[in-house]
Amino acid sequence: MLELKSINKGFGKDENRTEILEDVNLQVNKGELVVLYGPSGSGKSTLLSIIGALLEPSNGEIMMDDENWTHLSNSEMTMLRQKEIGFIFQQSHLLPYLKVVDQLVYVGTIAGMKKKEAKKRAKELLTTFGLEHRLNNYPKSLSGGEQQRVAIARAFMNHPSLILADEPTASLDFERAIQVVEKIQDTVKEMNITCIMITHDTRIFKYADKVYELKGGRLEAA
Amino acid sequence: MNIAFKELKYYKFKYLLIGLILFLLAFLVMFVSSLAQGLGKDNISMIENLNGDKIMIHEEADNQINQSVLEDKDLEQATDNGYYPVSMKMLRIQDGDGIQLLYSDDAVNYTVVEGHEPTSKNEILLDETLSETYKFGDTIEARDYDGVTYTVSGFVDKTMYAHTSVGFVTKDGFKKIDEEVTPTFAVGDKTHDTQSHINLITKENAMNGIPSFQAEQLPLNLMVIFLFVISAIVISAFFYVITIQKTKEYGILKAIGTTSGKMIVSIIVEVMTIVILSTVIAIGLTFLLANFLPVSMPFFVNNNLVLLLFGSFIGVSLIGALLSVVKVIRIDPLSAIGGE
Ligand SMILES: Nc1ncnc2c1ncn2[C@@H]1O[C@H](COP(=O)(O)OP(=O)(O)OP(=O)(O)O)[C@@H](O)[C@H]1O
Numbered sequence: 001m002l003e004l005k006s007i008n009k010g011f012g013k014d015e016n017r018t019e020i021l022e023d024v025n026l027q028v029n030k031g032e033l034v035v036l037y038g039p040s041g042s043g044k045s046t047l048l049s050i051i052g053a054l055l056e057p058s059n060g061e062i063m064m065d066d067e068n069w070t071h072l073s074n075s076e077m078t079m080l081r082q083k084e085i086g087f088i089f090q091q092s093h094l095l096p097y098l099k100v101v102d103q104l105v106y107v108g109t110i111a112g113m114k115k116k117e118a119k120k121r122a123k124e125l126l127t128t129f130g131l132e133h134r135l136n137n138y139p140k141s142l143s144g145g146e147q148q149r150v151a152i153a154r155a156f157m158n159h160p161s162l163i164l165a166d167e168p169t170a171s172l173d174f175e176r177a178i179q180v181v182e183k184i185q186d187t188v189k190e191m192n193i194t195c196i197m198i199t200h201d202t203r204i205f206k207y208a209d210k211v212y213e214l215k216g217g218r219l220e221a222a
Numbered sequence: 223m224n225i226a227f228k229e230l231k232y233y234k235f236k237y238l239l240i241g242l243i244l245f246l247l248a249f250l251v252m253f254v255s256s257l258a259q260g261l262g263k264d265n266i267s268m269i270e271n272l273n274g275d276k277i278m279i280h281e282e283a284d285n286q287i288n289q290s291v292l293e294d295k296d297l298e299q300a301t302d303n304g305y306y307p308v309s310m311k312m313l314r315i316q317d318g319d320g321i322q323l324l325y326s327d328d329a330v331n332y333t334v335v336e337g338h339e340p341t342s343k344n345e346i347l348l349d350e351t352l353s354e355t356y357k358f359g360d361t362i363e364a365r366d367y368d369g370v371t372y373t374v375s376g377f378v379d380k381t382m383y384a385h386t387s388v389g390f391v392t393k394d395g396f397k398k399i400d401e402e403v404t405p406t407f408a409v410g411d412k413t414h415d416t417q418s419h420i421n422l423i424t425k426e427n428a429m430n431g432i433p434s435f436q437a438e439q440l441p442l443n444l445m446v447i448f449l450f451v452i453s454a455i456v457i458s459a460f461f462y463v464i465t466i467q468k469t470k471e472y473g474i475l476k477a478i479g480t481t482s483g484k485m486i487v488s489i490i491v492e493v494m495t496i497v498i499l500s501t502v503i504a505i506g507l508t509f510l511l512a513n514f515l516p517v518s519m520p521f522f523v524n525n526n527l528v529l530l531l532f533g534s535f536i537g538v539s540l541i542g543a544l545l546s547v548v549k550v551i552r553i554d555p556l557s558a559i560g561g562e
């Protein structure tokens with residue numbers, strides 16, 4: 001279970017200081033998909049970055065199955081991102097010089113998989129997200145939606161215990177978006193992992209086990 | 223999976239460009255240092271080939287072996303200690319450059335590359351640098367001694383002193399210009415007490431005693447050092463700029479869990495690949511060039527020096543990569559990918 005205990009986060013110093021998150025508490029069970037929404041600038045991405053070991057909270061604790069994910073060194077945070085977390089960013093953030101299949105194989109190998117095993121898994125995941133005909137393309141020759149789907153597939157590559165998705169469907173048309181969310185939901189259930197997804201699209205809410213709204217720095221169940 | 227090579231392949235134009243610049247720099251370094259070596263050989267090859275570590279020389283000669291004159295009693299002491307006396311005298315030639323006319327039993331090691339040793343007083347065995355001017359059997363005529371001529375009996379591998387070719391003659395041959403066959407210096411190994419006006423100097427002392435040697439080596443070696451400094455700056459600047467351009471990519475790599483160590487390895491692999499390829503091509507070209515240049519051209523590729531230069535290039539490029547490495551370690555993934 002993922003547990004956030006009174007997370008606070010502010011930026012800046014002294015009179016320039018703005019508090020973005022104030023006393024955020026959240027519990028997400030394994031196999032659960034949770035949706036977060038809220039106005040632009042409310043701190044959704046900030047919260048996701050804190051959970052994703054990309055940012056340190058000013059205060060509070062993140063617990064993952066009895067493991068404390070707070071107050072870690074840079075390299076401990078890197079190891080969490082490498083082994084435990086699959087992050088889907090607001091933009092796809094692919095590496096321009098890697099072919100689609102290698103984007104995933106790379107993540108697999110740094111997480112310790114054998115190359116052959118990584119290749120097999122990469123192809124499976126890419127097939128799941130409808131990209132089997134794009135394996136050997138560079139990102140620049142893919143459409144925005146295809147790039148985003150590669151990024152989604154990449155997030156599952158390292159057998160993460162936690163998937164964090166920041167508006168993963170923003171660049172997809174509605175039909176595609178539904179398909180992709182269904183796939184994410186399936187995979188989360190199947191792998192029994194925790195997933196937190198940010199979205200503005202209320203039509204996607206029905207796929208979530210729980211929906212929260214971030215408003216004024218606080219998280220409220222919707 | 224090694225992403226360094228995939229990256230090199232994808233951005234090949236950029237990396238080819240830096241490779242080309244490094245190749246030119248490396249080639250210039252090889253060329254200038256081979257030129258320095260070649261000019262050095264024109265000055266010191268005879269000294270290098272002396273059959274002994276020590277040179278007995280008159281103190282007033284100021285370490286210039288051709289300026290020395292040994293007296294009979296010095297000579298006696300020399301031969302007693304196993305030193306080989308050498309008679310050497312500058313001979314001006316009609317319609318040609320001077321030759322260091324040399325007579326000695328065993329003082330100089332050389333290899334005959336064409337023809338044979340001088341067997342009569344009329345024969346002379348020349349340094350191969352002159353093989354473009356004279357052929358086997360040609361006659362050379364002294365300018366300052368009426369009627370003195372020698373016939374070329376063959377050529378030896380490069381044997382020069384202070385940009386002047388050495389010509390070996392027999393004792394009788396030397397008598398044609400110096401009846402006394404005055405010994406100039408002597409070569410041997412043993413350290414012994416000498417007359418107060420005699421110095422025992424090392425080969426290195428004798429090399430540095432040649433005014434043209436010092437005058438040529440210093441600026442050329444300075445050039446080589448400057449080229450290395452330039453290479454270091456070019457490598458660091460270029461890779462630093464590339465690293466900055468790739469900040470976002472490094473941010474992505476970090477965000478998906480790549481350790482800094484792995485990124486540093488890939489930077490070093492990239493830098494090394496480019497540097498090794500460009501310098502190896504430059505070295506190859508230098509050896510090729512050395513084969514095509516005429517023997518009279520002062521150009522000598524010293525294998526040990528090539529290895530040293532190659533190693534220096536590797537060292538310099540590692541220093542050049544340092545700046546990028548520091549930069550990459552400092553990249554914060556979240557701000558690098560655009561902080562959303
Ligand atoms: N590194 C930072 N330094 C200062 N302020 C920051 C930093 N990162 C985020 N902020 C501020 O924190 C607030 C929340 O940003 P965040 O990106 O989390 O919003 P969001 O809810 O994801 O918005 P959107 O829906 O537009 O993506 C914004 O006002 C932003 O300007």
Ligand SMILES: [Mg+2]
Nearest residue numbers: 044045090562
């Ligand atoms: Mg956001």
